Amino acid sequence: MRGDAAEDAAGLDRAKLLAARYRAASDRPYLASALYALTVVPSGRVPTMGVDRRWRCYVSPAFVEATAVQELAGVWIHEVAHLLRAHHGRADRLPAARQRDHLRVNIAQDCEINDDLIADGLALPAGRVEPGHFGLETGLLFEDYLPRLPEHLTGFDCGSGAHGHPRDWEAGDGTPGVIPVEAEALRRHTAEAMRAHERSRGNLPAGWRRWAGNLLEPVVDWRTVLAGAVREAVAWAGGAVDYTYRRPSRRTAALRAVVLPSLRRPLPRVAIVVDTSGSMGEDDLAAALAEVTGVLREVGVRGDRVSVLACDADVRAVSRVTSAEQVELAGGGGTDMRVGVRAALAARDRPHVVIVLTDGYTPWPEEDPSCRLIGALIGHAPADPPRWVETVRIGDRSARTR
Template structure:
């Protein structure tokens, strides 16, 4: 194996860290492993960077700096962790996964003015739009799409030239998470003090610092808990006598039952609410209710602005009449829901949050499903789920 030009390689890393100081800590977390078994540079999931001496010799310092950042981006963006969640058929086609990942990275690097060697892949190589995640690019790539193997730090599959996990060097999972958060915080500070970031890096940093929560899962969990709480209140019924009745001549014993609770959905139909957002959110919420076993005639929907316009039991979102368009006071809808002939065990309020709220918790569980990008928070005692509007999704 030819001798690695350490001075040139480290000069390129120094240039990358100097030009983009928010990446410095992450760049210096990579451990260099010289090897002639990779054609260019590659990285494993333990942050070891495998470097071809011949590639270093043939490549300029500016382009080497770009490749340093390219390989770093694979592990910073947790490409290997995300690849592990792909369907098995996609995981087996690791080089095609690698191409999709390179498309995600390289459009940001080129937009940032970085020099990259010839032969790189980017979205326009395949006639694709920029600014997407690799999971979006993957199904759009032709079956023949291949690139240089960037290692298990990209596609997740260890190569035979990689050092085993317990070998020298490397970064642990906990350390990697700490480096990612530190880098995201440095990017936020850079944007605040100096200027802009490529859209992909900006999106990544925001996700690290303020991770997106799957609101459907949160709502389903809250509803499941509320259903369990409501069904925990057992009642007696003579409609189905107890099996012990047969042992007592002339006496009929009631059996225990756990009634499935009624759910009321109060929809904010004031002028500030978009009809598309309301319809989409209502369809999602009724889907969540069906998922946890609440359906049939157990759901009552109330359309409310400053007054309740409609209140009806529904079996699908298409049956709802979104009447309203005036002022906003969800307290009216909540009171109407609690006054229904069959009192609901759970009340879900779909609103943009610009409404007064009750001063004290009602006896039923109350869940506020807030629609939009920046809704004002309700009182702390109200269970809250944030639902992105159609314009944000």
């Protein structure tokens, strides 16, 4: 260790810092394995404490000196919570425009963590971030807090272990750290320890209880369910075959004066019927449409094989698209998705698959339209469609199908 790093290490009150970690692990024993997995890296360039993706904890000697042991214990738990909750991985899945605002993402994550820590009676340093500072309710995930935060925020940066983007004060690969498979093992071990603690003492904070439950008994994200339904429907439609003389069979050469047709596997056509009524949430609707068009591109269904119909009480627009950004979500009357489905099926190029994005408060066709029909129901309590509609529920960041 040389230069500034040696000076930082010499100036760090390591006994005080480690006493704070011991206190955190003693008071919350279910976090002990995760806390002791962190590698301490003294740094005068980090404002307080921060973590990177490799579970290395960067510590400001000046911050340790100025902060009481009780509050340092709270900061230890705060930093390890970023890693246990895989904030960096979740941040990687945000839309690109939101990922770029590292600090705003970090503050949303701090809101998710700190409301749990404060409810658990942990002491945190002055200036801590809470949802109430922005007039927001507690108990949400950072993905829910992020769009509700004001623009142009200021504050501390917890590092790439939070928002996912390396900072200039983070160490290179030569410093020991935790690899991803070890991190997953630590998360599972911690979740199991929380379950055991709750059974014996019954005082696990609500945020940690939810996190442990989701890890040990995961609920499939609606994006995964929707993507699977679309892929399966497209594969089913693409499995239909027909004979064509446009490309004669290779066996024709073995026969004289006879031309044999070859089998043709057509590329499916897909119609997306979008509910643009006033009751629809624009953000969830845009997210669902982006997921659908993204999956269709992956499986090779694009261009003039995809039509999008914007529909409320009537069909307002039919467009050929190659990306979700090309679709204008406009409308706002009552809702009757039967109109959109009928229009899709009446097209000259009848679709093999119809995907309906709606809140579910609509009449549906009275009978199975003899094609694959997927209903992506958006919202927290959508009404049930007929049994023959393949259903994906979009809401609460999870989904179930039937």
